[in-house]
Amino acid sequence: MTDQMPVTSPVxxxxxxxxxxxxxxxxVTGVDLLVRPGEIVGIIGESGSGKSTLAQSILGLLPETVxxxxxxxxxSGVDLLAAxxxxxxxxxxxxxxxxxxNPMTTFSPLHTLGRQLxxxxxxxxxxxxxxxxxxxxxxxxxxxxxxxxxxLEAYPFxxxxxxxxxxxxxxxxxxxxxxxxxxxPTTALDVTMEAQILHLMREIRxxxxxxxxxxxxxxxxxxxxxxxxxxxxxxxxxEEGPVETIFADPRHPYxxxxxxxxxxxxxxxxxxLPVIGGEVPRPVDVGCGxxxxxxxxxxxxxxxxxxxxxxxxxxxxxLSRCHRSAP
Amino acid sequence: xxIFVIRRVGLAAIILLIVAILLFSMMHLIPGDPTVVAxxxxxxxxxxxxxxxxxxxxxxxxxxxxxxxxxxxEGNLGEDVWSRRPVLTIIFEVxxxxxxxxxxxxxxxxxxxxxxxxxxxxxxxxxPDWLIGLLSVxxxxxxxxxxxxxxxxxxxxxxxxxxxxGAGAPGDIVGQLKALVLPSFAIGLGWVGYVxxxxxxxxxEAMGENYTRTLRSFGVSERRIIxxxxxxxxxxxxxxxxxxxxGGLLTGxxxxxxxxxxxxxxxxxxxxxxxxxxxxxxxxxxxxxALYVTCMIIADVITAWIDPRVRSAL
Numbered sequence: 066m067t068d069q070m071p072v073t074s075p076v077x078x079x080x081x082x083x084x085x086x087x088x089x090x091x092x093v094t095g096v097d098l099l100v101r102p103g104e105i106v107g108i109i110g111e112s113g114s115g116k117s118t119l120a121q122s123i124l125g126l127l128p129e130t131v132x133x134x135x136x137x138x139x140x141s142g143v144d145l146l147a148a149x150x151x152x153x154x155x156x157x158x159x160x161x162x163x164x165x166x167n168p169m170t171t172f173s174p175l176h177t178l179g180r181q182l183x184x185x186x187x188x189x190x191x192x193x194x195x196x197x198x199x200x201x202x203x204x205x206x207x208x209x210x211x212x213x214x215x216x217l218e219a220y221p222f223x224x225x226x227x228x229x230x231x232x233x234x235x236x237x238x239x240x241x242x243x244x245x246x247x248x249x250p251t252t253a254l255d256v257t258m259e260a261q262i263l264h265l266m267r268e269i270r271x272x273x274x275x276x277x278x279x280x281x282x283x284x285x286x287x288x289x290x291x292x293x294x295x296x297x298x299x300x301x302x303x304e305e306g307p308v309e310t311i312f313a314d315p316r317h318p319y320x321x322x323x324x325x326x327x328x329x330x331x332x333x334x335x336x337x338l339p340v341i342g343g344e345v346p347r348p349v350d351v352g353c354g355x356x357x358x359x360x361x362x363x364x365x366x367x368x369x370x371x372x373x374x375x376x377x378x379x380x381x382x383x384l385s386r387c388h389r390s391a392p
Numbered sequence: 393x394x395i396f397v398i399r400r401v402g403l404a405a406i407i408l409l410i411v412a413i414l415l416f417s418m419m420h421l422i423p424g425d426p427t428v429v430a431x432x433x434x435x436x437x438x439x440x441x442x443x444x445x446x447x448x449x450x451x452x453x454x455x456x457x458x459x460x461x462x463x464x465x466e467g468n469l470g471e472d473v474w475s476r477r478p479v480l481t482i483i484f485e486v487x488x489x490x491x492x493x494x495x496x497x498x499x500x501x502x503x504x505x506x507x508x509x510x511x512x513x514x515x516x517x518x519x520p521d522w523l524i525g526l527l528s529v530x531x532x533x534x535x536x537x538x539x540x541x542x543x544x545x546x547x548x549x550x551x552x553x554x555x556x557x558g559a560g561a562p563g564d565i566v567g568q569l570k571a572l573v574l575p576s577f578a579i580g581l582g583w584v585g586y587v588x589x590x591x592x593x594x595x596x597e598a599m600g601e602n603y604t605r606t607l608r609s610f611g612v613s614e615r616r617i618i619x620x621x622x623x624x625x626x627x628x629x630x631x632x633x634x635x636x637x638x639g640g641l642l643t644g645x646x647x648x649x650x651x652x653x654x655x656x657x658x659x660x661x662x663x664x665x666x667x668x669x670x671x672x673x674x675x676x677x678x679x680x681x682a683l684y685v686t687c688m689i690i691a692d693v694i695t696a697w698i699d700p701r702v703r704s705a706l
Binding site for chain 2: 124126154155156157158162163165167170171172173174175176181184185187188220222223233236240
């Protein structure tokens with residue numbers, strides 16, 4: 066036995082993780098999630114499905130009133146459920162770096178970007194200011210930011226959202242993280258910017274081998290970028306599998322409904338746009354959270370929790386949490 | 393930046409002009425014949441007529457206004473009714489006392505207030521936060537003249553550490569500083585609580601901003617986030633309130649000045665109003681207005697200096 070971790074050990078491992086606000090209001094229930102080295106995993110779901118809460122729990126960024134419980138929540142092999150504040154602080158950055166939704170508010174409006182990037186490199190105490198500056202310039206160049214030296218003197222409001230998101234990605238990459246958590250990184254950007262940022266993220270994975278956990282409500286983004294996808298609904302992962310099989314053959318009624326609502330997939334002759342009636346409910350203890358909105362609901366759906374079953378059992382299993390998926 | 397300051401000064405001049413016009417109209421709205429006030433009730437109609445002519449009161453009102461504004465532009469704020477000395481001279485005699493007191497009070501109060509506000513945020517939700525909250529409310533709630541009286545009783549009368557009244561003899565720096573301690577304490581204490589509350593609230597808001605979450609997600613220490621980032625945003629938020637408060641102090645703190653028998657604008661204005669010394673009242677109002685707008689200009693310049701967005705919009 067050695068302490069050396071095997072090469073295939075996951076970057077992020079969640080087993081039966083539940084998160085609740087003040088211990089009363091559940092946001093996430095019983096989530097199992099695995100991100101392996103070099104893998105891009107997507108989490109898709111509506112607003113309120115708990116995906117952002119899940120993303121922030123990975124870096125321990127949720128407020129103190131939030132309770133996280135479960136069997137395991139491990140980042141680079143370190144269990145966060147038992148980690149002290151200082152352990153957690155040391156993991157932030159090198160173990161997992163995060164990119165946020167709105168690049169316009171990611172940085173302080175009152176400090177130059179150079180000042181802020183310097184502060185993010187607080188770990189590199191052995192480096193001189195000049196060396197750090199050089200590191201930052203290289204990182205900014207790598208993400209394709211034009212004229213990086215001038216940007217260091219600039220304030221966030223002087224840059225566009227797309228440029229700021231590049232700066233944010235550069236900052237994250239400066240940490241040389243094992244995992245990049247991207248919480249809707251392109252939602253606030255226009256379409257051409259979105260394409261460029263997605264391209265950049267794929268490049269990061271291919272060149273640096275960084276694993277990426279991509280949170281999005283945009284099917285196109287997930288299809289474009291991810292290897293595997295987990296569909297989240299009302300705090301639970303209801304379907305998970307390789308992107309190709311899920312997009313080709315969605316099994317959970319919620320996933321099917323979600324795909325039916327994707328504007329790009331709706332036929333031109335449709336008279337009405339398809340919608341999923343109702344709202345996302347709070348996570349439920351009994352039965353299926355989607356039962357109230359499901360068009361294929363069975364009698365057992367509201368009383369029996371649906372099983373987590375494999376629908377395609379290849380080396381990358383495709384799983385669905387539905388009574389109808391059960392054999 | 394220079395253009396910005398020039399524009400602000402121009403705006404200030406317009407404000408002062410409006411104040412002057414209002415003052416002038418007020419003088420004419422006050423009931424009673426000014427000549428009777430000046431010459432006494434026993435004066436003959438001929439004497440009053442001569443006086444009216446001498447003072448230009450027989451001229452059309454707009455011409456009077458023009459004359460008044462013209463005198464103001466020359467820096468002539470009129471003469472004291474009783475001593476016949478120029479108003480401006482009298483004001484400039486007491487102004488240094490008021491400015492030093494205001495500066496001393498604010499310097500310690502704002503410094504301590506910001507410090508306590510930060511401390512409360514660092515220990516947010518724990519006992520130091522509660523204690524500072526309690527103290528702040530207490531400081532704000534106690535009127536400054538009560539603080540003045542009690543501190544006078546304890547430190548000047550019982551312990552005899554500090555002088556009870558006066559502002560110190562001219563030239564005696566140590567004596568002047570000693571005389572400054574109790575009044576500035578009495579005036580500043582409320583501001584400590586006020587600034588602490590303001591800073592705490594503004595910091596908590598700043599700590600909830602997305603950018604502090606970014607810093608946290610990179611493992612930047614909470615201390616650095618608070619002192620380097622949140623504090624700057626918080627200062628920006630409380631700056632204008634502090635500037636207005638400072639302007640208020642510059643116009644004099646009547647209570648503290650009366651309790652400590654200290655010369656100052658507040659007490660002088662009070663005396664002038666009580667003795668119907670209108671030229672002196674008008675002069676003080678103009679000068680305090682000028683001090684107010686100066687404070688606001690300085691606050692605007694500091695805001696522009698801290699906030700790059702404001703700076704770029706100039």
